[in-house]
Amino acid sequence: APDAKNLPPNVPDWSQTLGDGVVSRPYGRPSKFEADVVRRDVEWLTASRQSSVSFTPLHRLEGIITPNGLGFERHHGGIAEIDPAEHRLMIHGLVEKPLMLTLEDVKRFPRVNRIAFLECAANSGMEWKGAQLNGCQFTHGMIHCAMYTGVPLKRLLEEAGLRTNAKWLLPEGADAAAMTRSVPIEKALDDAIVAYAMNGEALYPEHGYPLRLVLPGWQGNMWVKWLRRIKVGDEPWHTREETSKYTALLPDGQARRFTWAMDAKSVITDPSPQAPLRGKGFTVLSGLAWSGRGAIRGVDVSLDGGRNWRAARLDGPVLDKALTRFYYEFDWNGDPLLLQSRAIDETGYVQPTKAALRQHRGLNSIYHNNGIQTWHVLPSGEIENVEVA
Ligand code: MTE
Structure with a gap:
């Protein structure tokens, strides 16, 4: 809980002394309170860290540009x-x-x-x-x-x-x-x-x-x-x-073979399992969509596992072969939800369900999984990665 002496109308600790001077951080870095926004790896995934992968903390990023220190590595x-x-x-x-x-x-x-x-x-x-x-x-x-x-x-x-x-x-x-x-x-x-x-x-x-x-x-x-x-x-x-x-x-x-272009795909980044819902009431849902075949034309969002779809709002630059930011705002009444997003690109291609993808490709692949992701929101606001039939 915050210390009352730092809250209005009191004068907080950090207002009572001078701060560090210029160039105390010759190469700037984020606030120490953002220390959990980092690349992470999954230890069991690879045998060594030299031939491995780390992941971008998408759930804590805004807009469409990834900071250089946070972009995943492979x-x-x-x-x-x-x-x-x-x-x-x-x-x-x-x-x-x-x-x-x-x-x-x-x-x-x-x-x-x-x-x-x-x-x-x-x-x-x-x-x-x-x-x-x-x-x-x-x-x-x-x-x-x-x-x-x-x-x-x-x-x-x-x-x-x-x-x-x-x-x-x-x-x-x-x-x-x-x-x-x-x-x-x-x-x-x-x-x-x-x-x-x-x-x-x-x-x-x-x-x-x-x-x-x-x-x-x-x-x-x-x-x-x-x-x-x-x-x-x-x-x-x-x-x-x-x-x-x-x-x-x-x-x-x-x-x-030679499957070069990345098909249209999207994901809701906030809320998501590492970024639970902030409680009942007005809720901002934020996510990313992209296509290797052109610009994103639209993103639909579902709160009920793909039964009903509503158009999300694209915001910021919508560029050819770039990440595109989308939002969907709604009032959460505390009931469980099955959140999904579905991207449509300028060629008219619609992001498929995982079931449709598996029907074509089978289960032998690891590559090019652009199926629709489902997040299960519990009444507590916590979120799990699930699949719907
Ligand atoms: N280039 C070299 N020379 N060595 C590599 O290991 N990995 C490739 C590619 N280029 C790789 C490489 C792979 S599999 C991917 S997904 C991307 O780089 C990752 O780029 P990033 O580390 O900048 O995210």
């Missing part, structure tokens, strides 16, 4: 700490003029700024077989959204001069995992960026400092961090990350 070989003076980006293969670029060279090319979400294809993967993790941080937190600054990849490829048979790219990371993925040339020439800044400052090491590939709308695995090499070829390479991983075995025995 590393296959730990965080590479790279001295930019010793880093090079090599572009070679089916090009007229192979390039070996320093970070300073990359900064001499014309720049673009682009807000985009990055979602890991495995986001919500632990939920394929049933409701499992209690919190949207864990069920949906393999996503972040930021403004990237960098050079259009197209511009760098023009500098190198693509040969006429150039059809695929192989970006490679400088981390111990040397991550590689095959990227079709059409995406590279469309909206791919070689980025060095995120939300106005240099990329953080965990997000690929000093250079990372940005592929708006496409699965995060392809956004190679610590980018050191792009090989140009005429066919895909079938690397580990696009054969044994990031593919999905369908019920008929066929595997889905």
Whole structure:
């Protein structure tokens, strides 16, 4: 309970002495009272922390931009700490003029700024077989959204001069995992960026400092961090990350491969299991929606497990392939609720139920689970992750 001497009309403790001076925090950080707003991991999920994932605390974030220190991380070989003076980006293969670029060279090319979400294809993967993790941080937190600054990849490829048979790219990371993925040339020439800044400052090491590939709308695995090499070829390479991983075995025995774009999806972030309801009466429900195929056209919300739907209110910028914030305000009478949200994107695609998704894809997958999430609100205001039939 608050100390009465700090409440009006008294003069609180912090008004009676001078505070710290400027530059006492040369790099600012949140109030110490926000110390619980951090990335978290799920210990049993992976055997080591070097090849693992941490999750964005979506339930405590507002708007559409994820602060750099809170965006989830997915590393296959730990965080590479790279001295930019010793880093090079090599572009070679089916090009007229192979390039070996320093970070300073990359900064001499014309720049673009682009807000985009990055979602890991495995986001919500632990939920394929049933409701499992209690919190949207864990069920949906393999996503972040930021403004990237960098050079259009197209511009760098023009500098190198693509040969006429150039059809695929192989970006490679400088981390111990040397991550590689095959990227079709059409995406590279469309909206791919070689980025060095995120939300106005240099990329953080965990997000690929000093250079990372940005592929708006496409699965995060392809956004190679610590980018050191792009090989140009005429066919895909079938690397580990696009054969044994990031593919999905369908019920008929066929595997889905090269599933690049992230389908429309949404989640109610507040309230959610880590952010219980604040009591009866006027209630603000807040959430995020996104689509790798364009802008969000609308979000519907249900309070009764999908029987009735009402239109949510989109607020803030509604951008192509970016997170979109939605709200739904209502009076809670204290009865149990089954909260759901459903995104619709500009192509007309409607986010499916988990049952519909499983009917098509079976139960062998971990990737691309964009099914509708259900939160069960108890009369106490506490919330559980559940599924409705
Ligand atoms: N790039 C390299 N070099 N090494 C990696 O381990 N992980 C990939 C991708 N790029 C990875 C990488 C995966 S699986 C994802 S989901 C995203 O980076 C995660 O990006 P983030 O850590 O910035 O959230």
